[in-house]
Amino acid sequence: MRIFNVKTIIVGGSATGMGVAARLKRNDPNATIVVYQEKSYVSLGACGLPYFVAGNFSDPNNLIARSITAFEENGIIIVPNTQVFKIDFENKLVYFDNKTDSYDNLVIATGATPYIPPLVGVELKNVYTLTTLEDGIELKKAMQNPNIKNVAVIGAGFIGLEMSETLSELNKNVHLFELEERISPNAFDPEFSQFIKENLEKNKINVHLSTKVTEIKGTDQVQAVVLADNSLIEVDAVVLALGFRPNTEILRNTKLALAENGAIIIDETGHTNIDHVYSGGDAATSSNYITGELIYSPLATVASKIARVIADNIANKPAKFVGSIRSAVVRVFDLGYARTGLGEFEAKKQGYQIRTVLIKDKDQTNYVNGQTDLYLKIIMDIKSRQILGAQMSGAVKAMQRINTLAALIWSKVPVDEALEQIDLIYAPPFARTTDILHIALAKLNK
Amino acid sequence: MRIFNVKTIIVGGSATGMGVAARLKRNDPNATIVVYQEKSYVSLGACGLPYFVAGNFSDPNNLIARSITAFEENGIIIVPNTQVFKIDFENKLVYFDNKTDSYDNLVIATGATPYIPPLVGVELKNVYTLTTLEDGIELKKAMQNPNIKNVAVIGAGFIGLEMSETLSELNKNVHLFELEERISPNAFDPEFSQFIKENLEKNKINVHLSTKVTEIKGTDQVQAVVLADNSLIEVDAVVLALGFRPNTEILRNTKLALAENGAIIIDETGHTNIDHVYSGGDAATSSNYITGELIYSPLATVASKIARVIADNIANKPAKFVGSIRSAVVRVFDLGYARTGLGEFEAKKQGYQIRTVLIKDKDQTNYVNGQTDLYLKIIMDIKSRQILGAQMSGAVKAMQRINTLAALIWSKVPVDEALEQIDLIYAPPFARTTDILHIALAKLNK
Numbered sequence: 001m002r003i004f005n006v007k008t009i010i011v012g013g014s015a016t017g018m019g020v021a022a023r024l025k026r027n028d029p030n031a032t033i034v035v036y037q038e039k040s041y042v043s044l045g046a047c048g049l050p051y052f053v054a055g056n057f058s059d060p061n062n063l064i065a066r067s068i069t070a071f072e073e074n075g076i077i078i079v080p081n082t083q084v085f086k087i088d089f090e091n092k093l094v095y096f097d098n099k100t101d102s103y104d105n106l107v108i109a110t111g112a113t114p115y116i117p118p119l120v121g122v123e124l125k126n127v128y129t130l131t132t133l134e135d136g137i138e139l140k141k142a143m144q145n146p147n148i149k150n151v152a153v154i155g156a157g158f159i160g161l162e163m164s165e166t167l168s169e170l171n172k173n174v175h176l177f178e179l180e181e182r183i184s185p186n187a188f189d190p191e192f193s194q195f196i197k198e199n200l201e202k203n204k205i206n207v208h209l210s211t212k213v214t215e216i217k218g219t220d221q222v223q224a225v226v227l228a229d230n231s232l233i234e235v236d237a238v239v240l241a242l243g244f245r246p247n248t249e250i251l252r253n254t255k256l257a258l259a260e261n262g263a264i265i266i267d268e269t270g271h272t273n274i275d276h277v278y279s280g281g282d283a284a285t286s287s288n289y290i291t292g293e294l295i296y297s298p299l300a301t302v303a304s305k306i307a308r309v310i311a312d313n314i315a316n317k318p319a320k321f322v323g324s325i326r327s328a329v330v331r332v333f334d335l336g337y338a339r340t341g342l343g344e345f346e347a348k349k350q351g352y353q354i355r356t357v358l359i360k361d362k363d364q365t366n367y368v369n370g371q372t373d374l375y376l377k378i379i380m381d382i383k384s385r386q387i388l389g390a391q392m393s394g395a396v397k398a399m400q401r402i403n404t405l406a407a408l409i410w411s412k413v414p415v416d417e418a419l420e421q422i423d424l425i426y427a428p429p430f431a432r433t434t435d436i437l438h439i440a441l442a443k444l445n446k
Numbered sequence: 447m448r449i450f451n452v453k454t455i456i457v458g459g460s461a462t463g464m465g466v467a468a469r470l471k472r473n474d475p476n477a478t479i480v481v482y483q484e485k486s487y488v489s490l491g492a493c494g495l496p497y498f499v500a501g502n503f504s505d506p507n508n509l510i511a512r513s514i515t516a517f518e519e520n521g522i523i524i525v526p527n528t529q530v531f532k533i534d535f536e537n538k539l540v541y542f543d544n545k546t547d548s549y550d551n552l553v554i555a556t557g558a559t560p561y562i563p564p565l566v567g568v569e570l571k572n573v574y575t576l577t578t579l580e581d582g583i584e585l586k587k588a589m590q591n592p593n594i595k596n597v598a599v600i601g602a603g604f605i606g607l608e609m610s611e612t613l614s615e616l617n618k619n620v621h622l623f624e625l626e627e628r629i630s631p632n633a634f635d636p637e638f639s640q641f642i643k644e645n646l647e648k649n650k651i652n653v654h655l656s657t658k659v660t661e662i663k664g665t666d667q668v669q670a671v672v673l674a675d676n677s678l679i680e681v682d683a684v685v686l687a688l689g690f691r692p693n694t695e696i697l698r699n700t701k702l703a704l705a706e707n708g709a710i711i712i713d714e715t716g717h718t719n720i721d722h723v724y725s726g727g728d729a730a731t732s733s734n735y736i737t738g739e740l741i742y743s744p745l746a747t748v749a750s751k752i753a754r755v756i757a758d759n760i761a762n763k764p765a766k767f768v769g770s771i772r773s774a775v776v777r778v779f780d781l782g783y784a785r786t787g788l789g790e791f792e793a794k795k796q797g798y799q800i801r802t803v804l805i806k807d808k809d810q811t812n813y814v815n816g817q818t819d820l821y822l823k824i825i826m827d828i829k830s831r832q833i834l835g836a837q838m839s840g841a842v843k844a845m846q847r848i849n850t851l852a853a854l855i856w857s858k859v860p861v862d863e864a865l866e867q868i869d870l871i872y873a874p875p876f877a878r879t880t881d882i883l884h885i886a887l888a889k890l891n892k
Contacts, residue, residue, distance in 0.1 A: 045813075331873060365491070400843075403847065404849040407868060411854065419856070424849045424852055425774060425848055426775070427774070428497055429497075437849075
């Protein structure tokens with residue numbers, strides 16, 4: 001299908017924006033596509049920043065999935081270093097510098113920025129966040145300084161965990177602060193929060209739970225963080241990892257519908273409440289595949305899928321995003337922690353009557369080198385007998401198992417005798433004859 | 447549920463037999479269970495033998511999953527070193543030594559033995575098979591002899607592959623002979639046979655395809671193998687890996703129904719055609735989950751599942767084995783090869799109209815150490831759009847992905863827009879945002 005003389009403006013050149021651009025151009029080689037991008041680069045794989053800081057590689061350009069030149073060779077117009085500061089939905093105009101540009105279709109893919117808490121001292125030198133290439137380069141350079149010995153990481157979500165590992169590998173003494181009483185409470189159930197805590201502590205991270213940082217002390221440079229009980233912990237730098245806020249400031253007080261946190265509300269086609277205006281990725285809501293609920297889940301995997309959906313719909317190829325089950329994984333030192341679907345608390349809140357199992361087993365036979373411990377939790381809806389969620393921890397090599405559970409959640413099959421007998425691969429270096437998944441399913445099916 | 451005064455005799459003390467024994471005792475602590483076992487041990491994990499020979503561990507008892515003593519402490523009677531040589535189904539008697547024993551229920555779990563071809567020279571010293579603990583100990587000892595430099599492995603199925611690797615790690619010069627024109631033709635499609643061949647050759651294994659060994663030459667010791675074209679290849683030892691034959695000689699010319707290859711025909715409850723007589727594992731048939739066909743698939747994973755089914759049925763807890771999709775994996779040096787479901791040829795033979803994709807991609811991001819190549823083939827039924835089979839190769843750490851496909855086959859979900867969007871885990875050390883599975887599903891769904 002081809003669209004003639006249709007111009008699509010994309011605001012934002014990260015995963016969602018460039019994903020839409022690339023697929024739309026494939027869908028319709030004649031489409032006019034203009035991307036306005038704040039940065040000098042597009043397609044940053046921001047998930048790789050902690051690994052860049054940790055020194056896994058030295059050229060930050062490795063994080064650029066595809067260059068501006070490559071997109072331009074493909075006929076996509078990119079306007080870098082340019083911030084769109086206003087959108088006139090009525091007249092279909094975007095405003096930047098002292099100019100405007102007009103669109104037939106608009107894709108708002110402005111992403112999200114790290115939440116900066118309103119703390120005294122948050123503006124001090126050596127207070128970092130990690131979202132842009134510049135952030136990564138600056139933090140990496142700063143951490144080369146041997147005088148920076150003690151670093152506070154505020155927030156124990158996935159990025160806080162990755163940063164704790166990264167800084168520890170750079171020989172920093174890390175203090176990890178979390179306001180909640182456990183690690184990554186939005187991703188994991190308490191058992192797994194506890195496993196992660198133990199792993200962090202084994203690796204000499206100072207974990208401070210139920211701890212509120214109320215001030216960052218220092219004159220010019222950071223000297224300490226102040227806690228709610230007025231105690232001080234001396235640190236030389238602070239990394240903020242308190243989650244993300246959608247970049248939608250310019251859309252406040254417009255007719256565009258926003259969720260409570262500022263995310264642009266989209267339907268399953270990626271469409272907003274305004275005709276010809278689409279959004280997706282970290283700037284927008286998404287939906288929960290299981291419950292249908294509108295959620296905010298700024299994950300790269302969601303962004304890449306919604307980008308396809310938007311591009312197809314703009315090209316008149318009807319497409320729907322069916323939702324996310326928030327499948328995610330994080331590596332903390334030598335172990336992985338993965339989750340998919342609903343957590344126990346979430347499932348109960350949704351009104352499900354649930355049965356859960358938590359199994360400890362091994363990933364492979366004992367007689368081939370490399371056997372490691374696995375933990376697997378599964379949450380089942382008693383009524384439908386469908387799996388609602390699962391969480392796992394173990395060696396990196398064992399983590400793909402969670403995708404088997406994601407597939408079962410996705411397929412909505414009941415836990416029954418047939419599922420208990422699911423035929424999984426076995427050979428001594430890979431698994432045991434009866435996998436941890438079999439043990440868990442058999443226990444659920446009792 | 448309890449059964450009173452019911453005696454179950456189990457012939458054979460490997461995976462199936464001991465699996466039935468253990469679960470039956472759990473089902474009914476008062477059950478009388480007697481196991482007749484040819485060997486001095488039970489519960490051998492024979493899959494581990496190549497790793498024992500390779501020197502991954504030195505104590506062969508590591509391969510014994512559970513000792514006779516442990517079973518006996520549990521109230522299971524084990525009669526080791528005893529061969530049942532006749533069964534009288536009419537009078538419900540088993541014959542051994544010069545005695546008989548009578549049963550209410552009988553489980554024939556005699557397993558299988560390696561096929562020994564009728565070759566001149568097959569009785570020579572230094573001609574080995576690898577199924578029993580004694581085989582393993584003998585072969586390992588023999589291979590310590592530095593005068594054994596060149597070894598022939600006959601048969602390029604999974605055990606032939608594992609043995610080629612094992613012998614190569616013991617610094618032997620290995621010649622691998624396969625009658626068919628490609629590696630593991632019953633497990634893999636030609637593309638993957640070729641990948642394995644390239645890997646073997648990269649690792650200095652001499653691969654001889656479409657090659658029939660017609661004689662083993664030697665006086666006392668092996669000196670060479672003779673090929674169909676009368677050429678000679680000098681070897682100092684031979685390992686036979688030509689597949690398995692069910693151990694059912696004593697059942698020929700009885701009323702027990704056997705398949706063409708001698709496997710005991712069982713139904714989905716593990717029951718044979720004779721009342722109160724069950725069988726399973728390597729001695730018996732099983733069924734294909736997709737096609738319902740009776741198959742012979744001597745895999746440990748099938749044995750352990752059918753054992754549960756038999757034990758439950760004997761204990762009056764109705765249970766059914768729903769079939770196998772022949773999920774299997776083999777490691778060859780540093781790479782894994784996995785398969786599940788129907789192969790392309792098999793699917794066509796079954797009359798399916800199929801679409802296939804073969805994708806090459808990477809297992810994780812490029813900027814974290816350890817990125818490796820993956821190949822994934824999926825076979826889809828065009829009519830139902832269900833996945834019929836999949837094959838994969840890649841690093842050991844990437845292989846669990848095949849279980850995601852096994853789960854999709856098991857769930858019988860169609861390949862559609864929703865499945866294309868299956869939510870899989872992503873983080874830089876584990877995957878790419880768009881996994882090879884997404885790429886394959888999108889291509890299938892075009």
